[in-house]
Amino acid sequence: MSTLSILYKSFSGLQSFSHSLNNLSHNVANINTPGFKGTSVHFRDMLSDQNKGGGVHYTGETLKLTQGDISRTGQDSHLAIDGKGWFVLTDGEREYFTRAGQFEFDQWQLVDKSTGYKVLGIRDGNIQNFNLNHYNISSPQSTTSIQLKGNLNAGAATGTKVPAEGEEKLEAVYFNKLGEKHTLYFSFTKKTGNEWTVAVKKSETETLATHTIKFNGNGSPHADSANLSVKIDDNQSIKLNIGQSGTFANLTGYSSANSSVAFNAEDGREAGQVKGLSFDHTGKLSVEYTNGDKQDTLHVLLANLPNDQYLTSVGNSMFVYQERSEIVYGHGGQKMFGTIKGGSIEKSNVNMSHEFSEIIIVQRGYQASSQVLSVTNKMIEELYNSARGK
Incomplete structure (x- = not known):
């Protein structure tokens, strides 16, 4: 040697x-x-x-x-996979796979913070960019029903008005088709027997509707008063829900010391802006809006890469996969995939x-x-x- x-x-x-x-x-x-x-x-x-x-x-x-440890960040758009699967990104030409879920929204497109590559999502089996352009505003909804609750004094003298002169007005808020908020004004006048006249006004001088409200002998609404409505304009009518005959959950006609009526719009809302975002364990994003609406959107796309030898690192904690025929796509919670932890990231x-x-x-x-x-x-x-x- x-x-x-x-x-x-x-x-x-x-x-x-x-x-x-x-x-x-x-x-x-x-x-x-x-x-x-x-x-x-x-x-x-x-x-x-x-x-x-x-x-x-x-x-x-x-x-x-x-798998690395999962750490809570508190940022809604950060995601971690607990179990199998890879997030899928694209630069517009090819796909990249990563476990680094430091994502953020850029003009409602979910992107990787370090590269700007777009995150892919899936909805109804269709793979697409995880884009919220169709979900950034909650559409307004016009009011169709206003609920009346309280009691109109059956023992009041004929001609008694509610509210009486000088008392606070009885108002109900409603929304039109554009999401604009308006107010209706109500006044009640006692008739003979256990009947009242209700006048619905849009202003002091504009009366929209006048109806007679009847009560049964037990104080529940009479069946003849079940279908009262107010026509706001050619595009909108609002039902006045005073309750059903034989029930006492809404408006009643008992003898009492005084009359008291309250109003609640059962539907209708203004246009809403995005208030909060949250991902569930399947990677489905729910959007909460300022008008109280909530919508489910897309799932974050996951990929199962069964053969490690085809993975090639390209930096930024990303990989390309050489054998596309073996890739299985889906979302969190499905077979072959782990679950998603929102507001978290997977550490090294x-x-x-x-x-x-x-x-x-x-x-x-x-x-x-x-x-x-x-x-x-x-x-x-x-x-x-x-x-x-x-």
């Missing part, structure tokens, strides 16, 4: 430990990188021409695809204690290979000096 062979083996050892240290430094540097997947390096022994030990050579790296899966123990091993190995190299160098120097007769 030649001394030069020993030098080569020592150099190969130094190179292998340099590869290891380079990999360890990359892992440690990304300990706080969301969605980062650490790597392990691999080496194999080599044979010389005489089929004897020829040193070591570097054979590549393998991704560690274990690098184990710091493990990396430091590996660093110590690499350091010792590098020192040992360096020592072998140093001894071999002295042997060659001694041989050189002997050859020169020194």
Whole structure:
């Protein structure tokens, strides 16, 4: 065995430990990188021409695809996958896969914060950009029914008015088709028997409707008063819901000390702006609006990548996948996929204690290979000096 062979083996050892240290430094540097997947390096022994030990050579790296810890961020658009699956991003030409869910909305498009790539979603089986342009406003809804509750005194004298002159007006708020808020004014006048006249006004001078309200002997609304309505204009009519005959949940006609009526619009709303966003465990986004409306939108698209050998890192905690025929798409909670944690991110899966123990091993190995190299160098120097007769 030649001394030069020993030098080569020592150099190969130094190179292998340099590869290891380079990999360890990359892992440690990304300990706080969301969605980062650490790597392990691999080496194999080599044979010389005489089929004897020829040193070591570097054979590549393998991704560690274990899940990192999930950390709560409190930002609605941040997402983490608890279990299997990858988020799918696109730059408009190709797809990228990541576990780093630091997303944000840019003009209602959900994008990756670091690259600006668009996040893909799925709705009714159709894959599309996760875009909320159709959900950024809740449409207004016109009022169709106003509920009347309270009691009109059956013992009041004929001609009694509610409200009496000087008392606070009886008002009910309603919305038109444009979501504009308006007010109706109500006044009641006692007739003979247990009957009242209700006048509905849009203003002091504009009366929209006048109806007679009758009560049964037990104080419940008479059936003849079940279908009262007010025509606001050609586009809108509002039903006055005073209750059903034989029931006492709405307006009643009991004898009492006084009359008291309250109003509640049963529907209708103004246009609403986005108030809050929330993802459920399946990755479905629900949007809450300022008008009280709530709508379900898309699911965040997940991909199942069964064969790790086709994954290639392209930086930014993203990967491309070379074998498209094996990709299965879906959303959280389905078979083959984990669940989604909203307002959270998955942290790096690098184990710091493990990396430091590996660093110590690499350091010792590098020192040992360096020592072998140093001894071999002295042997060659001694041989050189002997050859020169020194």
